Amino acid sequence: MVKHRLIAVVIVRDGRVVQSVKFKHTNVIHYDAIHAIETFNQWSVDEIVLLNVSKTPESKDEFKRILSEVSKSCFVPLSVGGWINEYQYACDLIKSGADKLVLNTAFYSDVELTKSLIKKFGSQCIVASIDFDYVDDAKKVFVNRGEDCIDASPLDWATRLEAVGAGEIFLNCISRDGARKGYDLEMIQDLSESLTIPIIAFGGVLRWKHLLDGINAGADAVAAANIFHYTEHAAKRAKQYLFEKDINIRKPEFMN
Amino acid sequence: MSRESVNIAVIDYGAGNISSMVNSLEYIGFKAQVVSSATSLDQFTHIIIPGVGAFDDAMDHLDQSGLVEHLEKAKNSGVFILGVCLGMQILCKSSDEGISSGLGWIDLEVTNLSKYTDVKKVPHMGWNNLIFDHANPIFDGVDTGDDVYFVHSYGVSESYDQLCLAEANCGVKFCCAVRDKNVFGMQFHPEKSQNVGLKILKNFLALKREV
Numbered sequence: 509m510v511k512h513r514l515i516a517v518v519i520v521r522d523g524r525v526v527q528s529v530k531f532k533h534t535n536v537i538h539y540d541a542i543h544a545i546e547t548f549n550q551w552s553v554d555e556i557v558l559l560n561v562s563k564t565p566e567s568k569d570e571f572k573r574i575l576s577e578v579s580k581s582c583f584v585p586l587s588v589g590g591w592i593n594e595y596q597y598a599c600d601l602i603k604s605g606a607d608k609l610v611l612n613t614a615f616y617s618d619v620e621l622t623k624s625l626i627k628k629f630g631s632q633c634i635v636a637s638i639d640f641d642y643v644d645d646a647k648k649v650f651v652n653r654g655e656d657c658i659d660a661s662p663l664d665w666a667t668r669l670e671a672v673g674a675g676e677i678f679l680n681c682i683s684r685d686g687a688r689k690g691y692d693l694e695m696i697q698d699l700s701e702s703l704t705i706p707i708i709a710f711g712g713v714l715r716w717k718h719l720l721d722g723i724n725a726g727a728d729a730v731a732a733a734n735i736f737h738y739t740e741h742a743a744k745r746a747k748q749y750l751f752e753k754d755i756n757i758r759k760p761e762f763m764n
Numbered sequence: 765m766s767r768e769s770v771n772i773a774v775i776d777y778g779a780g781n782i783s784s785m786v787n788s789l790e791y792i793g794f795k796a797q798v799v800s801s802a803t804s805l806d807q808f809t810h811i812i813i814p815g816v817g818a819f820d821d822a823m824d825h826l827d828q829s830g831l832v833e834h835l836e837k838a839k840n841s842g843v844f845i846l847g848v849c850l851g852m853q854i855l856c857k858s859s860d861e862g863i864s865s866g867l868g869w870i871d872l873e874v875t876n877l878s879k880y881t882d883v884k885k886v887p888h889m890g891w892n893n894l895i896f897d898h899a900n901p902i903f904d905g906v907d908t909g910d911d912v913y914f915v916h917s918y919g920v921s922e923s924y925d926q927l928c929l930a931e932a933n934c935g936v937k938f939c940c941a942v943r944d945k946n947v948f949g950m951q952f953h954p955e956k957s958q959n960v961g962l963k964i965l966k967n968f969l970a971l972k973r974e975v
Contacts, residue, residue, distance in 0.1 A: 509934065510892045511892060511911065580791070584956060605784060607956065632889055632917070676889075728890070
C-alpha cells in the first residue's frame with residue numbers, strides 16, 4: 509500500500525534559505541538554496557517542498573531561477589509555492605521543474621486561477637496550503653503569508669478547497685511554526701477524518717516522535733523544516749525512527 | 765553500450781512535465797533531444813513519452829503534434845519506446861478516463877481505480893513497492909519490494925498477465941510496468957524515484973536492438 513511520506517520543507521526569502529519561527533524569518537540558514545536541496549535529495553526524504561516567503565512579488569524571478577537550478581538534481585517530487593498569483597507564472601514554475609504547485613492565498617483571492625490550474629495540470633498537481641491560528645480560542649484561517657485572517661475555520665476551508673479540486677492539504681499552525689512543540693494533532697485528526705485527500709502536517713517538529721504523533725493523528729505525510737538543517741543526517745535518522753516504529757514508510761537509505 | 769551510441773528523444777506534446785525527465789537523464793549522463801513537432805525520429809535509439817493530465821487531452825495534443833505517424837514508424841523499426849505515467853496509458857487501447865482511442869501498441873485497457881471499493885484513496889499518490897517475480901533486464905539491480913513514486917487515478921488493473929513486468933498494490937493490484945517487444949510502459953515516475961528510478965532509466969537506455 510502507498511506509504512507515509514517524510515517531507516523536507518525549504519523556506520526561501522530573497523534567495524536565501526531561512527529559518528521560520530511563527531512566520532518570522534530572521535535567521536539565514538544557508539546562503540545557497542541549491543546546496544541545501546542537493547543535500548536533502550541525497551538523504552532519504554520522500555519529497556521536497558520549496559516555499560518563497562519573501563515579502564514582495566519582486567522575488568518571483570529569482571525564486572524561479574533557484575527552482576530551475578535545484579530541479580536539476582532533485583529526483584524526488586518537488587512541490588513549489590509562494591507568490592503564485594498568475595497563470596503564466598504557475599506554468600513557468602512547472603516548466604522550471606516543479607512537480608506540484610502549492611497554493612494558499614490564491615484560493616481566497618483568485619479562486620478562478622486555482623480552478624484553471626487544476627484544469628490544466630490536474631488535482632494531483634495542486635497542493636492547498638492552509639495556515640491557521642487561534643483567534644479568541646477559535647481556529648481561523650490566515651492568508652497572505654499569515655497576515656490576514658479570513659472568517660473560516662480550517663475544517664470548513666479545507667472542505668471547500670477539496671471541493672474546488674485541491675489534491676492535498678498542507679496544514680500549518682502559525683503559532684506552532686518553529687515552536688518545537690509538535691503538530692496540532694487535534695486539527696490533523698479533524699481534517700483527516702473529514703477529507704478524503706491526503707493531509708500533510710507541518711509546523712513545530714523538534715523530536716522524531718512528533719512525526720510519529722502526526723502520522724498516528726491521521727496525517728498521510730509529515731513535514732518539517734528547521735530540524736533538517738540543524739540535525740546531521742536528520743532525514744535518515746527520522747526515517748529510521750519511523751521505520752522502527754513499524755510505520756509504512758520508504759526504507760531509509762542514502763542516494764549513491 | 766557506449767553512451768555515444770544512445771540517441772534519446774523525449775517527446776514534448778504539451779501534456780507533460782518534460783523538464784524532470786530531461787534533468788534525470790542528464791544526471792545519469794545522457795543528453796536527450798526534446799522533440800515537439802512532426803519530424804522524423806529515425807535517428808533515435810530510445811524514445812521516451814512522458815505525460816501528465818487527462819487522457820483525451822493528451823491524445824488530442826499528440827494527434828495535433830503530427831508525431832503519431834513518426835512514432836509508429838520508429839516503433840515498427842524496433843526503436844525502444846518508453847511511456848511514463850499517462851505516457852504508458854496512451855500506449856494502451858483505451859481508458860475509462862476518456863472516449864479517445866489510445867495508440868493501442870499495448871493490447872490492454874486502462875481502468876478507473878476508484879471503481880474498486882478496496883482502493884481507499886484516489887489519486888494513488890506517493891511511494892509504493894514494485895512487485896515482481898521474474899528477473900528482467902529493465903530491473904537489473906532493482907529488487908522486488910523497492911519503492912517507486914506514483915501519482916495517478918487510472919491504471920491497468922485487468923487481464924494484464926501476459927505483458928506485465930511488475931505490479932503494485934494500491935488496494936487492488938495493478939500492472940505498473942509493461943512490455944510488448946520494444947514498447948515499454950511505466951505507471952510510476954522513474955525520473956522522480958531517486959536511486960531506484962535512475963537505475964531503471966539506465967537499464968532502459970542500456971537495451972540494445974538485436975541485429
